[in-house]
Amino acid sequence: EVQLVESGGGLVQPGGSLRLSCAASGFTFSSYAMTWVRQAPGKGLEWVSGISGSGGSTYYADSVKGRFTISRDNSKNTLYLQMNNLRAEDTAVYYCAKASEANSGYFQHWGQGTLVTVSS
Amino acid sequence: DIQMTQSPSSLSASVGGRVTITCRASQSVRSYLNWYQQKPGKAPKLLIYTASSLQSGVPSRFSGSGSGTDFTLTINSLQPEDSATYYCQQSYSTPYTFGQGTKLEIK
Numbered sequence: 001e002v003q004l005v006e007s008g009g010g011l012v013q014p015g016g017s018l019r020l021s022c023a024a025s026g027f028t029f030s031s032y033a034m035t036w037v038r039q040a041p042g043k044g045l046e047w048v049s050g051i052s053g054s055g056g057s058t059y060y061a062d063s064v065k066g067r068f069t070i071s072r073d074n075s076k077n078t079l080y081l082q083m084n085n086l087r088a089e090d091t092a093v094y095y096c097a098k099a100s101e102a103n104s105g106y107f108q109h110w111g112q113g114t115l116v117t118v119s120s
Numbered sequence: 121d122i123q124m125t126q127s128p129s130s131l132s133a134s135v136g137g138r139v140t141i142t143c144r145a146s147q148s149v150r151s152y153l154n155w156y157q158q159k160p161g162k163a164p165k166l167l168i169y170t171a172s173s174l175q176s177g178v179p180s181r182f183s184g185s186g187s188g189t190d191f192t193l194t195i196n197s198l199q200p201e202d203s204a205t206y207y208c209q210q211s212y213s214t215p216y217t218f219g220q221g222t223k224l225e226i227k
Contacts, residue, residue, distance in 0.1 A: 044207065044218060047216040061215045062121065097163075105210075105211025106154040106209070108166045
C-alpha cells in the first residue's frame with residue numbers, strides 16, 4: 001500500500017525558513033516523480049514544485065522560484081521541500097503527491113498534508 | 121504559464137441528477153487534463169486523467185471529455201457523497217496549474 005507522510009510544518013516568522021519532509025513507502029520511490037501542492041486556508045489547490053525520480057530535474061511555480069528548493073533522498077525514500085524567505089502568502093497546507101505513472105503529471109496518491117503558518 | 125478557468129464556481133443539484141463542470145485552458149494542453157475531487161479537510165482524489173480515463177475505483181457515473189483547450193467533467197446519477205469541490209489540472213507543461221475549483225452541493 002502506498003503511503004506518504006508529511007512532516008515539518010509549523011509556525012514560522014516572515015523571512016524564516018522551514019524544511020518539509022515526505023516519507024514514502026509501498027512503492028519503488030526512485031521510479032516516480034514527486035510533487036508538492038499547497039492549499040491556503042479556504043482557497044484552491046496550487047502546484048508548487050516537482051522533481052523527477054532521479055532528482056535530476058526540478059520544477060517550480062513562479063511564486064516560489066528562488067525561495068523554495070525541492071529535493072529527494074532515494075536511499076531514504078524521502079522527499080523534501082526547503083522553504084526560505086517565507087512570506088505570509090506561503091501559509092497553507094502542503095501536500096506531497098506521487099506521480100501516477102513514472103513521470104506523469106497527475107497524482108493518485110497524496111499525503112495527509114502538513115500546515116505551514118507564516119506569521120509574526 | 122497555462123491558466124485554467126473552471127465554470128461555474130459553484131452549483132447545486134439534486135440526488136439522481138446530472139451536472140457538467142467545464143474547464144478551459146489558456147492554450148492547448150492536448151489531452152493532458154486531469155480532474156480531482158476534494159472534500160473538506162481531505163487530500164484531493166484523482167477522478168479522471170488524460171481528459172477521459174477513469175481512475176481505478178472511481179464510479180462510472182464520473183466521466184470526462186475534451187481536448188485542446190476545452191474540457192468537461194460530467195457526473196451522472198448524483199449521490200450525496202458527490203458533494204465536494206472539483207478541480208481540473210493540466211499536466212501538459214510545468215507549472216502544472218489547477219483551476220480555481222467548482223463547489224458542488226447536493227440537495
